Amino acid sequence: MDEAPVRLVNVHKRFGSLVVLDGVSFDIPLGQTTAIIGPSGTGKSVMLKHIVGLIRPDQGEVRVFGTDMARAPERDVYAVRRRLGMLFQDGALFDSLSTGDNIAFPLKQHFPQLSERERRERVEEVLEMVELPGLYDRPTPALSGGQRKRVGLARAIVTRPELVLFDEPNSGLDPMTSDAIDALIGHLKETLHVTFVVITHDIVGTINVADHIAMLYQGKLVAWGPKDEVVRSDQEIVRRFLGRNLVLPEPGTVGPARLPSM
Ligand SMILES: Nc1ncnc2c1ncn2[C@@H]1O[C@H](COP(=O)(O)OP(=O)(O)O)[C@@H](O)[C@H]1O
Ligand SMILES: [Mg+2]
Structure with a gap:
C-alpha cells in the first residue's frame, strides 16, 4: 500500500x-x-x-x-x-470488569468469532508483552496508575492492529x-x-x-x-x-x- x-x-x-x-x-x-x-x-x-x-x-x-x-x-x-488500536488519554478502563476482561473488550467487539480460549490466550499474550503476566483476574480498581496505563496499552494492541x-x-x-x-x-x-x-x-x-x-x-x-x-x-x-x-x-x-x- x-x-x-x-x-x-x-x-x-x-x-x-x-x-x-x-x-x-x-x-x-x-x-x-x-x-x-x-x-x-x-x-x-x-x-x-x-x-x-x-x-x-x-x-x-x-x-x-x-x-x-x-x-x-x-x-x-x-x-x-x-x-486500529487506541489508548485514550484517560485510560478509559471499565472498573466493573477484571483486568483481562478489559483487555478482551475490543476482541469481543471486533472479532466475535474467536473462542473463549483463543481470546484468553491473546489476552495472556499481551499481558506478557506489557510485563503484567498473570494479572488476568486482577480487579481493575486494584491496579496502580502505571499498571492501568500498561493495561490500556495491552488493550490497544490485543487486536493486532496495523495502526x-x-x-x-x-x-x-x-x-x-x-x-x-x-x-x-x-x-x-x-x-x-x-x-x-x-x-x-x-x-x-x-x-x-x-x-x-x-x-x-x-x-x-x-x-x-x-x-x-x-x-x-x-x-x-x-x-x-x-x-x-x-x-x-x-x-x-x-x-x-x-x-x-x-
Ligand atoms: N468536545 C469538545 N467540545 C468543546 N470543546 C472541546 C471539545 N474537545 C476539546 N475541546 C477544546 O478544544 C481544545 C483542544 O483540546 P484537546 O485536543 O483536548 O487538547 P490537547 O492538545 O491538550 O489534547 C481545548 O480548548 C478543549 O477544551
Ligand atoms: Mg489531550
Missing part, C-alpha cells in the same frame, strides 16, 4: 468560537512512529479523535487506510476501526514509571512493526522512540518532519517547546526517516 495509513487534508475544526484545528494537513508514514507534540489544549486529542472517526472536521478530509472517516458509511468506518494510537501514555505518572512506559513503547515498536502515533506534551523519552515529529500549536502544524530535522529546527516556537531537556540522538544512530510519497 503506497498511500499513507493516515492522511489529513486541510482539516478545520472549531467548537463554538474556539478554533481548534485551523487547516491541518499531513501524512503519517507507514510503519514508523510519529510523535505529535504541542502544549496542553492545543488540539492534539481532538486531532486523534478525528483519526478514529469520533469527531468530524468542519472542513477538510481525514483518510485512514484510504477511507474518509467523516463521510464513509458507518460500516466502512467500523471496518477501519478494527484495524496504534497512544494519547498521552505518560500523563499522570511519576518520572520512573513514565520512563518505564517509554521503554515499553520502544519495545512494542520494535516487536510489532506497526504504524505508531504517540501524542505527548511531555517530550522527554517519548521523543526518543519517534521517527517523525509533528508539532501542533494554536491550531496549526508548525513543524513536521523526520525527528532529526525537527529537533534541530531553529523556529522559535519549536525551540521554546523542546527546551533544553531533549537528549539528541548520537549522530548516525538514527537513519534518515523516509517521508511518504505525496
Whole structure:
C-alpha cells in the first residue's frame, strides 16, 4: 500500500468560537512512529479523535487506510476501526470488569468469532508483552496508575492492529514509571512493526522512540518532519517547546526517516 495509513487534508475544526484545528494537513508514514507534540489544549486529542472517526472536521478530509472517516458509511468506518488500536488519554478502563476482561473488550467487539480460549490466550499474550503476566483476574480498581496505563496499552494492541494510537501514555505518572512506559513503547515498536502515533506534551523519552515529529500549536502544524530535522529546527516556537531537556540522538544512530510519497 503506497498511500499513507493516515492522511489529513486541510482539516478545520472549531467548537463554538474556539478554533481548534485551523487547516491541518499531513501524512503519517507507514510503519514508523510519529510523535505529535504541542502544549496542553492545543488540539492534539481532538486531532486523534478525528483519526478514529469520533469527531468530524468542519472542513477538510481525514483518510485512514484510504477511507474518509467523516463521510464513509458507518460500516466502512467500523471496518477501519478494527484495524486500529487506541489508548485514550484517560485510560478509559471499565472498573466493573477484571483486568483481562478489559483487555478482551475490543476482541469481543471486533472479532466475535474467536473462542473463549483463543481470546484468553491473546489476552495472556499481551499481558506478557506489557510485563503484567498473570494479572488476568486482577480487579481493575486494584491496579496502580502505571499498571492501568500498561493495561490500556495491552488493550490497544490485543487486536493486532496495523495502526496504534497512544494519547498521552505518560500523563499522570511519576518520572520512573513514565520512563518505564517509554521503554515499553520502544519495545512494542520494535516487536510489532506497526504504524505508531504517540501524542505527548511531555517530550522527554517519548521523543526518543519517534521517527517523525509533528508539532501542533494554536491550531496549526508548525513543524513536521523526520525527528532529526525537527529537533534541530531553529523556529522559535519549536525551540521554546523542546527546551533544553531533549537528549539528541548520537549522530548516525538514527537513519534518515523516509517521508511518504505525496
Ligand atoms: N468536545 C469538545 N467540545 C468543546 N470543546 C472541546 C471539545 N474537545 C476539546 N475541546 C477544546 O478544544 C481544545 C483542544 O483540546 P484537546 O485536543 O483536548 O487538547 P490537547 O492538545 O491538550 O489534547 C481545548 O480548548 C478543549 O477544551
Ligand atoms: Mg489531550
